[in-house]
Amino acid sequence: MSAGGKSAFQKIIKKFASIKMAVVIIALLSILTAIGTFVEAKYDATAARKLVFESLWMFAILGLLSASLIAVMVDRWPWKKHHSAFVCAHIGILALLLGSLITWMYGLDGSVRVGIGETNRFVTVPQTDIIVYTSFDGNQFTKIFEREVDFFREPPRDNPFVVPGDQVKIKIVDYKPYVLSQNKVIEETNPRWGSAVRFQVSNARVNVIEWLAQRSPTSLVTHDFGPAKIHLGSAPLVGLGQNEIYLFPFKDKKNQWKIKYSLFGKKSIDPEKEGIIEEGGSFPTGWMGLEVKVLRFYPMAREEWDVKVRETPTPLTTEAVQVDFSGKKQWLLLNDTMKVFSENAVYYVSYANRRVDMGFPIQLREFIVDRYEGTMRAAAYKSHVIVPEVGEVEISMNEPLYNKGLTVYQSSFQDGPDGRPIASVFSVNYDPGRWLKYLGSLVMVIGIILLFYFRKRMSAKKLTS
């Protein structure tokens, strides 16, 4: 290295190694993170992450901080014994930052929801994808497009997101991070659409009015309101020993649309009651004085989301994208799919959080909530799960399951309509930077302790000399 080069290098090192620089960087970091917390308070954690904590600004400041930490260590070379304190503290911080970077780049942090008695092997992660499937015969679907999108950072409003392909005229033209959705059912004439029914189930205490809309004439949709389930679609031959109502739309001999209803109960696997009704008709269920009424019936209908855009999120808001198909615009909510037709094909457009295979399934056998005496307040909750090669294990708050490099934590649970839990939510995590973060923390704390140790000795020396 030439003498001039060395001095330029040293100049830069000196600049970065100055405490002035350090104080400026610390102040900038404080201000930026403080802004982040206000963003989180006004919007939510995702917004704070995308706008502040994982923004270019943040990386720039942390980069400067690392440069300054390294520069100080280079500047003080060769180190003396009393330098060990700040060297430890600085190496510790660098290790912490590096560990966090590794976690951010290669880690996995998602959630898995498993219903009681059900099995799930997929983790839902925050990344979102646009996926398009197509079918020419209506039965066989092939994936024709898949790409990761981040509409929060790159809104499609001015720069529409176009799904490639000559035939496929699908564009994403708008994105809203916080919308409240209401479903709206519109009558159609194309027989490729399924049916829709607006029903009412009521007795003295219960009054449920809802829409049920099939995606296709052969699909089954369900509304669960606690004491019973109501389905739209064809009834099975045998019941499951639960209170269930099946509404099956069909054309009678005179080519008139009618609904056949079948009631299954707890006593028998055969239907308790069967019959035929039309729009406006009703029938008693025989359970708890509940009566079912068909308020509206569209033999062919399309379900659409009507969205109300909000400035700020609430626990009920979700994300939505506006899909433009051949000039027709429709809103599509996150984790939902939309069906569109061209002249000779059907397309399914999905905007969803990515689901990653964990490599093993989790079966939820039992979910237990302990409550504080005399209240509904949860004191603790735990899941009994069955995992192949591991067997039956209990996952509870602070007692995660470690399997195949992943850690499965008890995160929360979902209550059903009757107030009893129906599903357990786990958070699943793979953290390759963990050891580095722990090591960094340890080294840093040692550094801080040494710092005060040497400071004390130095001041003692000063006093004696």
Next chain:
Amino acid sequence: MKALFILSFSFIFSTQVLALTLPDGEALRALPVQADGRIKPYDTFAREMLEIVYGKGSFEGRKPHEVILTWMLSPAAWENKELFEVRNHEVLKALNLNPERKRFKGQEVFANDRFTLLRQELQEKRETKEKLTPYFQALQRLENQYFVFTEMATGRLMKVMPVAESKNWKSVAELDGEAQKDFLEMSGKFITYIAAMAESKPANEVSEKARALDLAVKKFQETARSHNPAAYAENSKIETEIHYNLFHPFRWAYSLYILAACVILLLWVLKKDSWMKWAWMMVAAGFLLHTYGFALRVYLTGRPPVSNMYETVVWVAWGAVVFSAVLEFVYKFKIILLAGSLAGFIGMVIADTAPVILDPSLQPLEPVLRSNYWLIVHVMTITISYAAFLLAFILGDIGLIYYLRGEQAYKDKIKEIVLAIYRAKQIGVIFLAPGIILGGIWADYSWGRFWGWDPKETWALIALLGYIAVLHGRLIGWIKDFGMVVSGIMTFSLVVMAWYGVNFVLGAGLHSYGFGAGGVEYVSGFIAAHFLAIVYVVVVRRTRVKT
């Protein structure tokens, strides 16, 4: 004089401690009641209910345990009493009530047509699951007051008898058979006792009625216990809680702290250095009682008491006293102990006088906080660092006063203060940095992520960065003596934000179990006043330099 002091102190102390056994007519206070997920003495239950409805610890001089039972026994008598506290002006306006008043009759509020409308409004707001604004929080309190009073009046709120088949105790309204008979008997005795007192009957007659009431309470307790002896309350815990309520060790602690502070001030003015040992003794006595109160809470809740704002304030005051005592012991500046006793006093008075904002009741824990070693460790470590920063803050205030009185004249004092502030900040950093890391370990252990930019952890980090910046600035000479005094005050605002602001102002993030509302105007006023004081002193210094 010394003997006199010890004598008088031990006399007051012992009379209070011996009050462990309840006087005649008050056995009722120890009656076990199931509420909020635990068994508590009726005394505590009554205090909490009166606090919710009336916002005070007593009603027209009458104790909560006398008041609450009469809501049930003669609700009609309460119709014309101004019992319900409503403070929010918007709510008062919405109810068409006089905003000059604070307390209202039940019918003024709840018989009001607008109350029904407001409840609907609140319900609609709840369904949107949005954050409740102060207006809706006030409405929520109003609804809760209504609920507490009506449920108490109908006897459904007070659960007094365990049952064999369930964990839910039976309420007064659900009692039957012998238990019902015994409860009625007890109520009758209660009424005659209260009436005898109100009519100022002769002492022997009153005490006879009192003893009859106590006997009836005992009888009901025996009947209740017989239904499920295992589920009934342990006597020792009930008695300890009564003792905690009656003795109120924290009040003794802060009284002693302020006395100590006064002694130190006096010994300066009168130049009696020998009095310092009195100050030490008072701080020590206050500290012992402070610790004792803490120990009682640990025993009653079965967990270290750092899980809500109230408990952390008490803990921080405790830590400030400890740190000041240690530093005072090393440096013997006197001023450090003064700052420590002031910190203890201020902290405890705030904790004691704002029950609506800082809830002093013993509450069960959220699931994520239960039986967790790392949780306790990280919260205690982080909050104890706030104690050191609080000490630096108060020392900063005292330093500011000296700067105002004359920098040259009090040069030595200022040097002492600056050194003490420096040490306090160092102690704080030594606890805060590992505390934040321990928090990361806890988060990793229970949620699976070490750092998630949660507002609580972020603000703790910002506070740490603030103090680290100050200490580095001191190292290179950017920050001189005046800067240390000023930064002692200013950097503390970061701690206030991390400690109070995140929960009460931002109200976001995963630490939501500590969220609360209220007091924002006082806290921000407090901070603003200090910043103005700093500006004032800076200006005064500038003009002095010029002239």
